[in-house]
Amino acid sequence: MSGAREEDAVTDGTGTTGDARPLVEVRGLTKSFGDLHVLRGIDLTVARGSVTVLIGPSGSGKTTLLRCLNSLEVPESGAVRVDDVEVDMAARPSPALLRRLRATSGMVFQSHQLFPHRTALQNVTEGPLYAQRRPRAQVEAEATALLAKVGLADKAGAYPHELSGGQQQRVGIARALALRPRLLLFDEPTSALDPETVGEVLTVMRDLAAEGWTMVVVTHEIRFAQQVADHVMFLDGGVVVEEGRPGDVLVEPREERTRRFLQRILDPL
Protein backbone atom coordinates (compact mmCIF):
# COMPACT_ATOMS: atom_id res chain seq x y z
CA MET A 1 0.00 0.00 0.00
CA SER A 2 2.06 2.95 1.15
CA GLY A 3 5.75 3.62 0.69
CA ALA A 4 6.28 3.85 4.42
CA ARG A 5 4.73 0.45 5.00
CA GLU A 6 6.72 -1.33 2.34
CA GLU A 7 9.90 0.21 3.67
CA ASP A 8 9.16 -1.03 7.19
CA ALA A 9 8.47 -4.53 5.98
CA VAL A 10 11.74 -4.53 4.06
CA THR A 11 13.89 -3.18 6.89
CA ASP A 12 12.26 -5.48 9.36
CA GLY A 13 12.95 -8.46 7.16
CA THR A 14 10.43 -10.65 8.93
CA GLY A 15 7.79 -10.07 6.28
CA THR A 16 5.10 -9.67 8.91
CA THR A 17 2.89 -7.44 6.79
CA GLY A 18 -0.29 -9.40 6.29
CA ASP A 19 0.29 -10.80 9.75
CA ALA A 20 -2.58 -12.79 11.23
CA ARG A 21 -1.78 -11.62 14.77
CA PRO A 22 -3.73 -8.75 16.34
CA LEU A 23 -2.40 -5.34 15.30
CA VAL A 24 -1.57 -4.30 18.87
CA GLU A 25 -0.44 -6.41 21.78
CA VAL A 26 0.56 -4.93 25.11
CA ARG A 27 1.74 -7.08 28.00
CA GLY A 28 2.39 -6.17 31.62
CA LEU A 29 2.82 -2.44 31.12
CA THR A 30 3.90 -0.44 34.19
CA LYS A 31 4.59 3.25 34.38
CA SER A 32 5.09 5.60 37.29
CA PHE A 33 5.76 9.29 37.62
CA GLY A 34 7.87 9.50 40.76
CA ASP A 35 5.91 7.76 43.51
CA LEU A 36 2.71 7.77 41.51
CA HIS A 37 2.05 4.39 39.88
CA VAL A 38 -0.08 5.28 36.88
CA LEU A 39 -0.08 1.91 35.17
CA ARG A 40 0.15 -1.27 37.23
CA GLY A 41 0.48 -4.09 34.76
CA ILE A 42 -1.79 -3.48 31.80
CA ASP A 43 -2.56 -5.98 29.05
CA LEU A 44 -4.23 -4.84 25.88
CA THR A 45 -5.00 -6.52 22.58
CA VAL A 46 -6.39 -4.67 19.59
CA ALA A 47 -7.63 -6.67 16.61
CA ARG A 48 -6.99 -5.37 13.12
CA GLY A 49 -9.75 -3.06 11.95
CA SER A 50 -11.33 -2.80 15.39
CA VAL A 51 -12.13 0.15 17.62
CA THR A 52 -11.07 -0.04 21.26
CA VAL A 53 -12.42 2.60 23.63
CA LEU A 54 -10.68 3.32 26.93
CA ILE A 55 -12.83 4.83 29.64
CA GLY A 56 -12.17 5.63 33.26
CA PRO A 57 -12.00 8.47 35.77
CA SER A 58 -9.27 11.08 35.44
CA GLY A 59 -6.02 9.73 36.78
CA SER A 60 -7.03 6.18 35.92
CA GLY A 61 -4.11 5.84 33.50
CA LYS A 62 -6.07 5.67 30.25
CA THR A 63 -4.27 8.58 28.58
CA THR A 64 -0.90 7.31 29.80
CA LEU A 65 -1.69 3.90 28.33
CA LEU A 66 -2.53 5.51 25.00
CA ARG A 67 0.70 7.53 25.09
CA CYS A 68 2.70 4.37 25.78
CA LEU A 69 1.46 2.94 22.48
CA ASN A 70 3.47 5.53 20.54
CA SER A 71 6.16 6.00 23.20
CA LEU A 72 5.29 9.59 24.06
CA GLU A 73 5.60 7.98 27.47
CA VAL A 74 8.14 5.23 27.89
CA PRO A 75 6.93 2.60 30.36
CA GLU A 76 9.28 1.05 32.91
CA SER A 77 8.43 -2.47 32.01
CA GLY A 78 6.20 -4.51 29.80
CA ALA A 79 6.11 -5.09 26.07
CA VAL A 80 4.37 -3.21 23.31
CA ARG A 81 3.96 -4.62 19.84
CA VAL A 82 2.27 -2.74 17.02
CA ASP A 83 2.21 -4.79 13.83
CA ASP A 84 5.81 -5.82 13.18
CA VAL A 85 7.46 -3.41 15.64
CA GLU A 86 8.01 -5.04 19.00
CA VAL A 87 9.50 -3.18 21.96
CA ASP A 88 10.55 -4.65 25.28
CA MET A 89 10.24 -1.61 27.50
CA ALA A 90 12.36 -3.04 30.32
CA ALA A 91 15.34 -3.45 27.96
CA ARG A 92 16.04 0.28 27.60
CA PRO A 93 14.86 0.47 23.98
CA SER A 94 16.92 2.62 21.62
CA PRO A 95 15.53 5.95 20.40
CA ALA A 96 15.55 4.51 16.88
CA LEU A 97 13.32 1.61 17.92
CA LEU A 98 10.96 3.97 19.75
CA ARG A 99 10.78 6.11 16.63
CA ARG A 100 9.84 3.05 14.59
CA LEU A 101 7.11 2.25 17.09
CA ARG A 102 5.86 5.83 16.92
CA ALA A 103 5.81 5.73 13.13
CA THR A 104 3.20 2.96 13.19
CA SER A 105 0.50 5.29 14.49
CA GLY A 106 -1.05 8.69 14.04
CA MET A 107 -2.34 10.62 17.03
CA VAL A 108 -5.12 13.11 17.63
CA PHE A 109 -4.68 15.23 20.75
CA GLN A 110 -7.22 16.60 23.19
CA SER A 111 -6.08 20.16 22.49
CA HIS A 112 -5.47 19.61 18.75
CA GLN A 113 -1.82 20.77 18.87
CA LEU A 114 -1.93 21.98 15.30
CA PHE A 115 1.07 24.08 14.29
CA PRO A 116 -0.26 27.65 14.60
CA HIS A 117 2.15 29.08 12.04
CA ARG A 118 1.07 26.70 9.29
CA THR A 119 -2.14 26.54 7.29
CA ALA A 120 -4.49 23.57 7.54
CA LEU A 121 -2.96 22.07 4.39
CA GLN A 122 0.60 22.65 5.64
CA ASN A 123 -0.27 21.01 8.94
CA VAL A 124 -1.38 17.93 7.04
CA THR A 125 1.58 17.82 4.65
CA GLU A 126 4.28 18.52 7.25
CA GLY A 127 4.87 14.91 8.34
CA PRO A 128 4.69 13.26 4.90
CA LEU A 129 6.93 15.94 3.36
CA TYR A 130 9.58 16.45 6.00
CA ALA A 131 9.62 13.25 8.05
CA GLN A 132 8.64 10.71 5.41
CA ARG A 133 10.20 12.68 2.55
CA ARG A 134 7.53 11.72 0.05
CA PRO A 135 7.19 13.70 -3.20
CA ARG A 136 5.41 17.04 -2.78
CA ALA A 137 2.90 16.67 -5.62
CA GLN A 138 1.68 13.33 -4.31
CA VAL A 139 1.61 14.53 -0.69
CA GLU A 140 -0.34 17.69 -1.49
CA ALA A 141 -2.87 15.84 -3.60
CA GLU A 142 -3.39 13.32 -0.82
CA ALA A 143 -3.61 16.03 1.86
CA THR A 144 -6.17 17.96 -0.17
CA ALA A 145 -8.23 14.80 -0.50
CA LEU A 146 -7.95 14.15 3.24
CA LEU A 147 -9.13 17.66 4.09
CA ALA A 148 -12.10 17.08 1.78
CA LYS A 149 -12.75 13.77 3.50
CA VAL A 150 -13.03 15.49 6.89
CA GLY A 151 -15.26 18.15 5.32
CA LEU A 152 -12.71 20.97 5.17
CA ALA A 153 -11.94 21.23 1.45
CA ASP A 154 -12.55 24.99 1.60
CA LYS A 155 -10.28 25.54 4.62
CA ALA A 156 -6.96 24.35 3.18
CA GLY A 157 -5.47 27.84 3.32
CA ALA A 158 -6.81 28.77 6.76
CA TYR A 159 -4.57 29.09 9.79
CA PRO A 160 -5.62 27.10 12.87
CA HIS A 161 -6.77 30.21 14.76
CA GLU A 162 -9.22 30.93 11.96
CA LEU A 163 -10.95 27.57 12.50
CA SER A 164 -13.52 26.47 15.06
CA GLY A 165 -12.62 23.84 17.65
CA GLY A 166 -14.33 21.09 15.70
CA GLN A 167 -12.62 22.14 12.49
CA GLN A 168 -9.22 22.24 14.22
CA GLN A 169 -9.77 18.74 15.52
CA ARG A 170 -10.75 17.50 12.05
CA VAL A 171 -7.53 18.98 10.62
CA GLY A 172 -5.77 17.08 13.40
CA ILE A 173 -7.42 13.88 12.19
CA ALA A 174 -6.38 14.60 8.60
CA ARG A 175 -2.83 15.27 9.81
CA ALA A 176 -2.76 11.87 11.50
CA LEU A 177 -4.23 10.09 8.46
CA ALA A 178 -1.70 11.71 6.11
CA LEU A 179 1.05 9.67 7.75
CA ARG A 180 -0.61 6.52 6.39
CA PRO A 181 -0.43 4.99 9.85
CA ARG A 182 -1.48 1.48 10.73
CA LEU A 183 -3.11 2.59 13.96
CA LEU A 184 -4.99 5.73 14.98
CA LEU A 185 -4.80 7.00 18.54
CA PHE A 186 -7.32 9.52 19.90
CA ASP A 187 -6.73 11.20 23.26
CA GLU A 188 -10.07 12.64 24.41
CA PRO A 189 -10.59 14.25 21.00
CA THR A 190 -13.85 15.96 21.97
CA SER A 191 -13.24 16.89 25.61
CA ALA A 192 -12.02 20.41 24.82
CA LEU A 193 -14.75 21.19 22.29
CA ASP A 194 -17.90 23.26 22.47
CA PRO A 195 -20.83 20.85 22.74
CA GLU A 196 -22.22 21.80 19.33
CA THR A 197 -19.02 20.85 17.52
CA VAL A 198 -18.55 17.48 19.21
CA GLY A 199 -20.84 15.75 16.71
CA GLU A 200 -18.86 16.71 13.61
CA VAL A 201 -15.70 15.17 15.08
CA LEU A 202 -17.42 12.00 16.26
CA THR A 203 -19.02 11.62 12.83
CA VAL A 204 -15.62 11.67 11.14
CA MET A 205 -14.35 9.12 13.66
CA ARG A 206 -17.35 6.86 13.08
CA ASP A 207 -16.74 7.00 9.33
CA LEU A 208 -13.08 6.05 9.84
CA ALA A 209 -14.15 3.09 11.95
CA ALA A 210 -16.55 2.03 9.21
CA GLU A 211 -13.69 2.20 6.68
CA GLY A 212 -11.81 -0.35 8.75
CA TRP A 213 -9.23 1.79 10.51
CA THR A 214 -7.82 0.30 13.68
CA MET A 215 -8.43 2.82 16.42
CA VAL A 216 -7.76 3.24 20.13
CA VAL A 217 -9.85 6.02 21.62
CA VAL A 218 -9.76 7.58 25.06
CA THR A 219 -13.10 9.31 25.53
CA HIS A 220 -15.96 10.14 27.84
CA GLU A 221 -18.47 9.87 24.98
CA ILE A 222 -20.32 6.80 26.17
CA ARG A 223 -22.83 6.92 23.32
CA PHE A 224 -20.00 6.96 20.78
CA ALA A 225 -18.47 3.96 22.53
CA GLN A 226 -21.78 2.10 22.43
CA GLN A 227 -22.27 2.74 18.74
CA VAL A 228 -18.75 2.45 17.37
CA ALA A 229 -16.53 0.45 19.73
CA ASP A 230 -15.82 -3.22 19.27
CA HIS A 231 -14.12 -3.42 22.62
CA VAL A 232 -14.37 -1.27 25.74
CA MET A 233 -11.89 -1.18 28.62
CA PHE A 234 -12.63 0.45 31.93
CA LEU A 235 -9.49 1.53 33.76
CA ASP A 236 -9.22 2.71 37.33
CA GLY A 237 -6.15 3.16 39.51
CA GLY A 238 -3.80 1.96 36.79
CA VAL A 239 -5.44 -1.43 36.22
CA VAL A 240 -8.06 -2.73 33.82
CA VAL A 241 -11.10 -3.20 36.03
CA GLU A 242 -13.37 -4.56 33.38
CA GLU A 243 -13.36 -5.06 29.61
CA GLY A 244 -15.48 -6.56 26.93
CA ARG A 245 -18.13 -5.75 24.38
CA PRO A 246 -19.73 -2.31 24.73
CA GLY A 247 -23.13 -3.93 25.12
CA ASP A 248 -21.86 -5.68 28.23
CA VAL A 249 -19.43 -3.26 29.87
CA LEU A 250 -21.46 -0.13 29.23
CA VAL A 251 -24.92 -1.57 29.67
CA GLU A 252 -24.58 -4.31 32.27
CA PRO A 253 -21.22 -3.83 33.94
CA ARG A 254 -20.13 -6.61 36.26
CA GLU A 255 -18.02 -4.45 38.52
CA GLU A 256 -19.37 -1.98 41.04
CA ARG A 257 -16.62 0.55 40.17
CA THR A 258 -17.64 0.51 36.50
CA ARG A 259 -21.27 0.96 37.43
CA ARG A 260 -20.53 3.93 39.67
CA PHE A 261 -18.33 5.56 37.02
CA LEU A 262 -20.94 5.17 34.28
CA GLN A 263 -23.61 6.54 36.54
CA ARG A 264 -21.54 9.65 37.25
CA ILE A 265 -20.83 10.18 33.53
CA LEU A 266 -24.36 9.57 32.28
CA ASP A 267 -26.20 11.25 35.13
CA PRO A 268 -23.90 13.83 36.71
CA LEU A 269 -26.62 15.25 38.98
Place this chain on the structure above:
Amino acid sequence: MTSDTWDLVLSSIGPLLSGAVRGTIPLTLISFAVGLVLALLVALARLSRRRVVSGLARAYVSVIRGTPLLVQLFIIFYALPSLGIVIDPFPSAVVAFSLNVGGYAAEIIRAAILSVPKGQWEAAATIGLDHTLTLRRVVLPQAVRVAVPPLSNTFISLVKDTSLASTIMVTELLRKAQEIAAPTYEFMTLYSLAAVIYWLICLVLSSAQARLERRLDRFVAR
Protein backbone atom coordinates in the same frame (compact mmCIF):
# COMPACT_ATOMS: atom_id res chain seq x y z
CA MET B 1 23.12 79.60 17.90
CA THR B 2 25.78 81.63 16.22
CA SER B 3 26.53 81.29 12.54
CA ASP B 4 29.92 79.82 13.50
CA THR B 5 28.15 76.97 15.26
CA TRP B 6 25.94 76.42 12.24
CA ASP B 7 28.96 76.24 10.00
CA LEU B 8 30.49 73.70 12.35
CA VAL B 9 27.31 71.62 12.35
CA LEU B 10 27.12 71.66 8.56
CA SER B 11 30.77 70.81 8.10
CA SER B 12 30.69 68.06 10.75
CA ILE B 13 27.57 66.23 9.55
CA GLY B 14 29.38 64.62 6.64
CA PRO B 15 32.24 63.12 8.72
CA LEU B 16 29.85 62.07 11.51
CA LEU B 17 27.51 60.29 9.09
CA SER B 18 30.49 58.61 7.52
CA GLY B 19 31.52 57.45 11.01
CA ALA B 20 28.04 56.00 11.43
CA VAL B 21 27.91 54.39 8.00
CA ARG B 22 31.45 53.00 8.04
CA GLY B 23 31.82 52.31 11.77
CA THR B 24 28.70 52.18 13.92
CA ILE B 25 26.32 50.51 11.48
CA PRO B 26 28.55 47.72 10.12
CA LEU B 27 29.90 47.08 13.61
CA THR B 28 26.33 46.69 14.89
CA LEU B 29 25.10 44.54 12.01
CA ILE B 30 28.07 42.16 11.94
CA SER B 31 28.23 41.78 15.72
CA PHE B 32 24.49 41.20 15.98
CA ALA B 33 24.46 38.59 13.21
CA VAL B 34 27.42 36.69 14.65
CA GLY B 35 26.05 37.14 18.18
CA LEU B 36 22.66 35.68 17.22
CA VAL B 37 24.18 32.54 15.74
CA LEU B 38 26.30 32.17 18.85
CA ALA B 39 23.26 32.82 21.05
CA LEU B 40 21.21 30.11 19.34
CA LEU B 41 24.01 27.60 19.85
CA VAL B 42 24.44 28.62 23.49
CA ALA B 43 20.69 28.48 24.08
CA LEU B 44 20.52 24.95 22.65
CA ALA B 45 23.54 23.99 24.74
CA ARG B 46 21.82 25.40 27.84
CA LEU B 47 18.80 23.20 27.08
CA SER B 48 20.94 20.12 26.48
CA ARG B 49 20.44 17.15 28.76
CA ARG B 50 24.20 16.65 28.92
CA ARG B 51 25.35 18.28 32.13
CA VAL B 52 28.78 19.27 30.81
CA VAL B 53 27.33 21.00 27.76
CA SER B 54 24.66 22.91 29.65
CA GLY B 55 27.16 23.75 32.41
CA LEU B 56 29.63 25.28 29.96
CA ALA B 57 26.87 27.32 28.35
CA ARG B 58 25.68 28.49 31.74
CA ALA B 59 29.22 29.55 32.70
CA TYR B 60 29.62 31.50 29.46
CA VAL B 61 26.36 33.38 29.98
CA SER B 62 27.29 34.08 33.59
CA VAL B 63 30.72 35.54 32.73
CA ILE B 64 29.39 37.68 29.87
CA ARG B 65 26.52 39.06 31.91
CA GLY B 66 28.58 39.45 35.05
CA THR B 67 31.38 41.57 33.62
CA PRO B 68 31.30 45.05 32.06
CA LEU B 69 31.31 45.21 28.30
CA LEU B 70 34.11 47.78 28.45
CA VAL B 71 36.27 45.33 30.41
CA GLN B 72 35.55 42.59 27.85
CA LEU B 73 36.57 44.98 25.09
CA PHE B 74 39.79 45.96 26.89
CA ILE B 75 40.73 42.34 27.53
CA ILE B 76 40.40 41.51 23.85
CA PHE B 77 42.17 44.60 22.54
CA TYR B 78 44.70 45.55 25.24
CA ALA B 79 45.27 42.32 27.21
CA LEU B 80 45.34 39.58 24.58
CA PRO B 81 48.46 41.03 22.87
CA SER B 82 50.42 40.08 26.01
CA LEU B 83 49.55 36.47 25.10
CA GLY B 84 50.74 37.10 21.58
CA ILE B 85 47.23 37.52 20.20
CA VAL B 86 47.02 40.86 18.41
CA ILE B 87 43.73 41.81 16.76
CA ASP B 88 43.01 45.05 14.90
CA PRO B 89 40.57 47.53 16.47
CA PHE B 90 37.54 46.80 14.28
CA PRO B 91 37.74 42.97 14.47
CA SER B 92 38.44 43.26 18.23
CA ALA B 93 35.24 45.23 18.62
CA VAL B 94 33.32 42.69 16.53
CA VAL B 95 34.62 39.85 18.70
CA ALA B 96 33.74 41.62 21.96
CA PHE B 97 30.27 42.73 20.87
CA SER B 98 29.43 39.36 19.32
CA LEU B 99 30.41 37.52 22.48
CA ASN B 100 28.35 40.00 24.48
CA VAL B 101 25.24 39.67 22.31
CA GLY B 102 25.75 35.90 22.38
CA GLY B 103 25.46 35.87 26.16
CA TYR B 104 22.41 38.11 26.47
CA ALA B 105 20.50 36.83 23.46
CA ALA B 106 21.10 33.21 24.50
CA GLU B 107 18.88 33.70 27.54
CA ILE B 108 16.20 35.37 25.43
CA ILE B 109 16.24 32.55 22.88
CA ARG B 110 16.26 29.89 25.58
CA ALA B 111 13.21 31.43 27.23
CA ALA B 112 11.48 31.76 23.86
CA ILE B 113 12.08 28.08 23.07
CA LEU B 114 10.74 27.11 26.49
CA SER B 115 7.63 29.22 25.85
CA VAL B 116 6.53 26.88 23.05
CA PRO B 117 4.10 24.38 24.63
CA LYS B 118 5.30 20.82 25.22
CA GLY B 119 2.36 19.59 23.15
CA GLN B 120 3.93 21.10 20.05
CA TRP B 121 7.06 18.97 20.57
CA GLU B 122 4.83 15.94 21.04
CA ALA B 123 2.74 16.66 17.97
CA ALA B 124 5.96 17.03 15.96
CA ALA B 125 7.19 13.71 17.34
CA THR B 126 3.97 11.92 16.41
CA ILE B 127 4.26 13.05 12.80
CA GLY B 128 7.80 11.69 12.70
CA LEU B 129 9.93 14.84 12.91
CA ASP B 130 13.28 14.32 14.62
CA HIS B 131 14.76 16.79 17.13
CA THR B 132 16.44 19.01 14.54
CA LEU B 133 13.41 19.18 12.25
CA THR B 134 11.15 19.84 15.22
CA LEU B 135 13.31 22.79 16.22
CA ARG B 136 13.62 24.14 12.70
CA ARG B 137 10.09 23.63 11.44
CA VAL B 138 7.92 23.78 14.56
CA VAL B 139 9.58 25.30 17.63
CA LEU B 140 11.89 28.07 16.38
CA PRO B 141 9.31 29.67 14.05
CA GLN B 142 7.02 30.02 17.07
CA ALA B 143 9.83 31.04 19.42
CA VAL B 144 10.83 33.86 17.06
CA ARG B 145 7.57 35.66 17.76
CA VAL B 146 8.30 35.63 21.47
CA ALA B 147 11.95 36.54 21.03
CA VAL B 148 11.62 39.50 18.67
CA PRO B 149 10.69 42.22 21.20
CA PRO B 150 13.50 41.44 23.69
CA LEU B 151 16.00 40.79 20.88
CA SER B 152 15.12 44.20 19.43
CA ASN B 153 16.06 45.70 22.77
CA THR B 154 19.40 43.93 22.60
CA PHE B 155 19.88 45.18 19.06
CA ILE B 156 19.08 48.78 19.95
CA SER B 157 21.34 48.62 23.01
CA LEU B 158 24.09 47.31 20.77
CA VAL B 159 23.83 50.35 18.48
CA LYS B 160 24.63 52.56 21.45
CA ASP B 161 27.16 50.18 23.01
CA THR B 162 29.27 50.32 19.86
CA SER B 163 30.26 53.82 21.02
CA LEU B 164 32.53 52.00 23.49
CA ALA B 165 34.61 50.96 20.49
CA SER B 166 35.82 54.58 20.36
CA THR B 167 38.05 53.67 23.33
CA ILE B 168 39.97 51.14 21.24
CA MET B 169 40.48 53.47 18.30
CA VAL B 170 37.67 52.25 16.07
CA THR B 171 36.58 55.16 13.89
CA GLU B 172 32.88 55.08 14.53
CA LEU B 173 30.38 57.84 15.22
CA LEU B 174 31.48 58.90 18.71
CA ARG B 175 35.17 58.74 17.84
CA LYS B 176 34.55 61.05 14.86
CA ALA B 177 32.75 63.50 17.13
CA GLN B 178 35.66 63.44 19.59
CA GLU B 179 38.17 64.02 16.82
CA ILE B 180 36.29 67.07 15.52
CA ALA B 181 35.48 68.44 18.97
CA ALA B 182 39.00 68.20 20.43
CA PRO B 183 40.67 71.04 18.50
CA THR B 184 37.56 73.30 18.54
CA TYR B 185 36.32 72.74 22.10
CA GLU B 186 32.77 72.57 20.64
CA PHE B 187 31.85 69.56 22.75
CA MET B 188 28.22 70.52 23.20
CA THR B 189 27.61 70.84 19.47
CA LEU B 190 29.47 67.73 18.40
CA TYR B 191 28.26 65.38 21.11
CA SER B 192 24.67 66.58 20.72
CA LEU B 193 24.93 65.99 17.00
CA ALA B 194 26.28 62.49 17.65
CA ALA B 195 23.42 61.86 20.09
CA VAL B 196 20.85 62.90 17.47
CA ILE B 197 22.36 60.54 14.91
CA TYR B 198 22.31 57.59 17.39
CA TRP B 199 18.72 58.44 18.20
CA LEU B 200 17.70 58.53 14.53
CA ILE B 201 19.27 55.12 13.92
CA CYS B 202 17.35 53.70 16.88
CA LEU B 203 14.10 55.29 15.66
CA VAL B 204 14.47 53.53 12.33
CA LEU B 205 15.16 50.25 14.11
CA SER B 206 12.14 50.64 16.40
CA SER B 207 9.81 51.11 13.47
CA ALA B 208 11.36 48.09 11.74
CA GLN B 209 10.74 46.11 14.93
CA ALA B 210 7.07 47.13 14.98
CA ARG B 211 6.66 46.00 11.38
CA LEU B 212 8.37 42.69 12.01
CA GLU B 213 6.17 42.03 15.05
CA ARG B 214 3.02 42.71 13.04
CA ARG B 215 4.22 40.34 10.35
CA LEU B 216 4.98 37.57 12.84
CA ASP B 217 1.61 37.99 14.53
CA ARG B 218 -0.37 37.25 11.41
CA PHE B 219 -1.03 33.65 12.38
CA VAL B 220 -1.96 34.35 15.98
CA ALA B 221 -5.49 34.81 17.23
CA ARG B 222 -6.16 38.16 18.88
